[in-house]
Amino acid sequence: MTCDAIVNAAARVLSTEGIDRCSTNRIAEVAGxxxxxxxxxxxxxxxxxxxxxxxxxxxxxxxxDNAIVVLGDNADLQTVVRVLVEAVIAAHGHDVRLHRSLSxxxxxxxxxLRKAEEFKHRTVLSIQRLLGDHLGTSDLSAQxxxxxxxxxxxxxxxxxxxxxxxxxxxxxxxxxxxxxxxTYR
Amino acid sequence: MTCDAIVNAAARVLSTEGIDRCSTNRIAEVAGxxxxxxxxxxxxxxxxxxxxxxxxxxxxxxxxDNAIVVLGDNADLQTVVRVLVEAVIAAHGHDVRLHRSLSxxxxxxxxxLRKAEEFKHRTVLSIQRLLGDHLGTSDLSAQxxxxxxxxxxxxxxxxxxxxxxxxxxxxxxxxxxxxxxxTYR
Amino acid sequence: MTCDAIVNAAARVLSTEGIDRCSTNRIAEVAGxxxxxxxxxxxxxxxxxxxxxxxxxxxxxxxxDNAIVVLGDNADLQTVVRVLVEAVIAAHGHDVRLHRSLSxxxxxxxxxLRKAEEFKHRTVLSIQRLLGDHLGTSDLSAQxxxxxxxxxxxxxxxxxxxxxxxxxxxxxxxxxxxxxxxTYR
Amino acid sequence: MTCDAIVNAAARVLSTEGIDRCSTNRIAEVAGxxxxxxxxxxxxxxxxxxxxxxxxxxxxxxxxDNAIVVLGDNADLQTVVRVLVEAVIAAHGHDVRLHRSLSxxxxxxxxxLRKAEEFKHRTVLSIQRLLGDHLGTSDLSAQxxxxxxxxxxxxxxxxxxxxxxxxxxxxxxxxxxxxxxxTYR
DNA sequence: GATGAATGAGCTTTCATTCAT
DNA sequence: CATGAATGAAAGCTCATTCAT
Numbered sequence: 022m023t024c025d026a027i028v029n030a031a032a033r034v035l036s037t038e039g040i041d042r043c044s045t046n047r048i049a050e051v052a053g054x055x056x057x058x059x060x061x062x063x064x065x066x067x068x069x070x071x072x073x074x075x076x077x078x079x080x081x082x083x084x085x086d087n088a089i090v091v092l093g094d095n096a097d098l099q100t101v102v103r104v105l106v107e108a109v110i111a112a113h114g115h116d117v118r119l120h121r122s123l124s125x126x127x128x129x130x131x132x133x134l135r136k137a138e139e140f141k142h143r144t145v146l147s148i149q150r151l152l153g154d155h156l157g158t159s160d161l162s163a164q165x166x167x168x169x170x171x172x173x174x175x176x177x178x179x180x181x182x183x184x185x186x187x188x189x190x191x192x193x194x195x196x197x198x199x200x201x202x203x204t205y206r
Numbered sequence: 207m208t209c210d211a212i213v214n215a216a217a218r219v220l221s222t223e224g225i226d227r228c229s230t231n232r233i234a235e236v237a238g239x240x241x242x243x244x245x246x247x248x249x250x251x252x253x254x255x256x257x258x259x260x261x262x263x264x265x266x267x268x269x270x271d272n273a274i275v276v277l278g279d280n281a282d283l284q285t286v287v288r289v290l291v292e293a294v295i296a297a298h299g300h301d302v303r304l305h306r307s308l309s310x311x312x313x314x315x316x317x318x319l320r321k322a323e324e325f326k327h328r329t330v331l332s333i334q335r336l337l338g339d340h341l342g343t344s345d346l347s348a349q350x351x352x353x354x355x356x357x358x359x360x361x362x363x364x365x366x367x368x369x370x371x372x373x374x375x376x377x378x379x380x381x382x383x384x385x386x387x388x389t390y391r
Numbered sequence: 392m393t394c395d396a397i398v399n400a401a402a403r404v405l406s407t408e409g410i411d412r413c414s415t416n417r418i419a420e421v422a423g424x425x426x427x428x429x430x431x432x433x434x435x436x437x438x439x440x441x442x443x444x445x446x447x448x449x450x451x452x453x454x455x456d457n458a459i460v461v462l463g464d465n466a467d468l469q470t471v472v473r474v475l476v477e478a479v480i481a482a483h484g485h486d487v488r489l490h491r492s493l494s495x496x497x498x499x500x501x502x503x504l505r506k507a508e509e510f511k512h513r514t515v516l517s518i519q520r521l522l523g524d525h526l527g528t529s530d531l532s533a534q535x536x537x538x539x540x541x542x543x544x545x546x547x548x549x550x551x552x553x554x555x556x557x558x559x560x561x562x563x564x565x566x567x568x569x570x571x572x573x574t575y576r
Numbered sequence: 577m578t579c580d581a582i583v584n585a586a587a588r589v590l591s592t593e594g595i596d597r598c599s600t601n602r603i604a605e606v607a608g609x610x611x612x613x614x615x616x617x618x619x620x621x622x623x624x625x626x627x628x629x630x631x632x633x634x635x636x637x638x639x640x641d642n643a644i645v646v647l648g649d650n651a652d653l654q655t656v657v658r659v660l661v662e663a664v665i666a667a668h669g670h671d672v673r674l675h676r677s678l679s680x681x682x683x684x685x686x687x688x689l690r691k692a693e694e695f696k697h698r699t700v701l702s703i704q705r706l707l708g709d710h711l712g713t714s715d716l717s718a719q720x721x722x723x724x725x726x727x728x729x730x731x732x733x734x735x736x737x738x739x740x741x742x743x744x745x746x747x748x749x750x751x752x753x754x755x756x757x758x759t760y761r
Numbered sequence: 762g763a764t765g766a767a768t769g770a771g772c773t774t775t776c777a778t779t780c781a782t
Numbered sequence: 783c784a785t786g787a788a789t790g791a792a793a794g795c796t797c798a799t800t801c802a803t
Contacts, residue, residue, distance in 0.1 A: 023787080023788085054788075054789090055788065055789045055790055056789085056790070057787095057788065057789050057790060058787075058788055058789075061786095061787065061788070
């Protein structure tokens with residue numbers, strides 16, 4: 022309860038006020054608990070930030086896992102690409118401001134970065150399995166598939182407030198990008 | 207002179223010690239001037255960071271402009287794509303650690319972000335001019351061209367210390383990505 | 392039972408971890424009771440420390456009393472001096488680390504200091520009775536007898552880890568000191 | 577100036593309010609400077625305490641050195657003993673409350689303890705030189721001479737507020753103690 | 762312009778103590 | 783009696799900024 026309130030508060034402060042205003046005292050205040058309680062549940066400030074990041078990563082991770090499970094084993098290229106693009110967009114849409122803060126201004130600890138790396142690795146492996154026939158022999162191709170979509174969506178999410186590009190157009194264009202890449206030559 | 211020394215020092219500290227150690231006093235120390243002098247030339251710390259970021263952006267910007275000038279008006283798709291990819295890789299290679307610090311840990315002010323936006327807009331316009339025939343009617347395509355390459359190279363530069371992927375393989379794969387995208391359908 | 396467990400725990404933490412680590416929560420943890428229980432039995436932290444100190448004083452005190460009882464009324468100077476020196480050394484040897492902590496880093500309350508003063512006063516009176524013939528008229532002599540031995544042994548106990556002087560040599564030298572003092576002129 | 581003010585303030589707070597109230601903020605307040613200035617001159621709190629202790633040690637040390645220089649090389653036992661006892665009493669009289677605080681409640685760093693050890697060692701060597709003929713072969717004797725006087729005077733200084741023993745009587749008794757020790761057998 | 766001693770708001774963290782259960 | 787989550791005052795310390803020289 023209290024523990025969740027603290028993580029929620031930290032996520033909220035990070036999203037809405039940025040890391041500079043995200044002091045332990047502010048977190049406690051927003052969580053509606055005393056600063057002492059914060060340190061009952063977390064060893065230090067970094068541990069709070071890590072908890073926020075891990076929870077966010079978990080949510081994104083399970084969105085992906087679901088999408089991939091839904092695809093099953095025999096989906097055709099078009100379907101795979103579409104589902105993949107939609108999953109990435111959905112994942113970024115989940116909590117845009119928090120996502121931005123976590124990926125741009127917050128210093129994450131090794132532990133969290135490793136977890137994120139593991140997530141990406143798992144996802145790249147899934148892509149390899151799903152698109153194996155269409156990829157070159159190199160494992161770089163699957164990475165390019167993941168990174169191109171992920172990073173473009175990331176920028177779209179970052180900028181979508183002052184430069185609103187409709188989600189459907191983005192989706193269509195990314196699908197074209199991947200289909201082109203995967204069928205070229 | 208003094209002003210340049212300060213910006214140089216800030217860039218160096220940011221690159222080598224990270225934003226956490228980049229205090230105004232440390233900047234002054236590395237620049238070999240007094241903290242008082244720092245405030246003669248810059249209104250506050252943010253102004254120094256902004257100056258570093260703007261200078262970095264200018265350098266990258268002119269690297270691009272040169273590449274585009276070199277291309278001239280009648281280059282074929284293959285050439286445009288290759289030059290573009292190489293230019294992006296070269297730009298990120300210019301000062302990797304500073305680039306990483308500026309794009310990951312440093313909070314940039316609105317003013318700088320707008321300048322970066324302007325640079326991107328100019329570049330997208332150039333891409334539109336160079337690749338007009340191969341793009342759809344929408345300006346989104348040119349953005350995708352730019353963002354896919356830029357953001358993948360960005361990640362490559364970020365991760366290249368512990369996961370070294372040879373520059374040539376990256377380049378080849380990105381060229382395939384763009385050629386596929388631009389020739390699909 | 393619980394009360395004893397708390398005092399034991401406090402003594403142990405004080406001896407082995409020092410006053411800096413001797414928080415009430417740590418005491419409760421080592422005692423195997425909740426922090427709430429600690430405050431059922433003791434009004435505040437100082438009261439715990441005082442209990443530890445008083446128990447230690449009691450033990451030392453009874454070691455002395457025993458030694459003096461053993462001496463009886465008709466012991467000669469040599470015997471009295473020898474027994475006294477041995478008693479002081481034994482007392483300091485009882486729980487060296489706790490003794491050191493209590494006498495060097497722990498702030499004791501008035502109440503405990505008064506008790507310690509009373510113990511010293513009783514001991515000085517015993518010395519006066521035992522050595523009456525060899526002392527001047529002043530009670531200062533008995534105090535010098537006590538303090539010289541007690542404080543030198545105290546330093547010996549404090550330093551004996553890095554500068555080990557054999558117990559026998561210390562004892563012999565202190566006996567010489569007292570015999571010289573008591574037979575001079 | 578500011579640096580001295582800080583050390584003075586720390587010494588005063590330590591003497592009059594004890595280590596528990598001797599926070600860095602209190603030191604700054606008493607010194608009449610801001611907390612920031614304290615950290616301009618001292619790396620951390622321990623460094624301030626150390627500076628206080630070292631200054632105190634220096635003063636005591638030079639009082640001793642003077643006394644020993646005054647004695648010259650050919651002083652007889654009576655003179656040496658008298659001057660020694662007076663020097664110890666004078667040293668402890670210098671700043672009783674600070675002395676008490678430094679020796680009882682303040683945790684001193686290794687560096688300071690080593691300096692204090694060096695001072696004691698130098699003094700014991702001087703005693704050996706001055707009293708060589710009257711001491712046994714062991715170096716323990718010179719230490720006993722020093723420690724007995726030093727520690728008894730230390731207690732006298734500690735207690736002299738509520739149990740005032742005249743300085744002359746203490747001096748006379750200590751002289752008897754040393755003369756007895758040094759002439760016995 | 763240049764200096765750098767001085768400032769003080771605000772940070773992270775600890776720990777003696779309380780009180781509803 | 784026992785519990786332990788919760789408290790919050792206060793600690794040590796940092797650093798962007800100022801201003802008298």
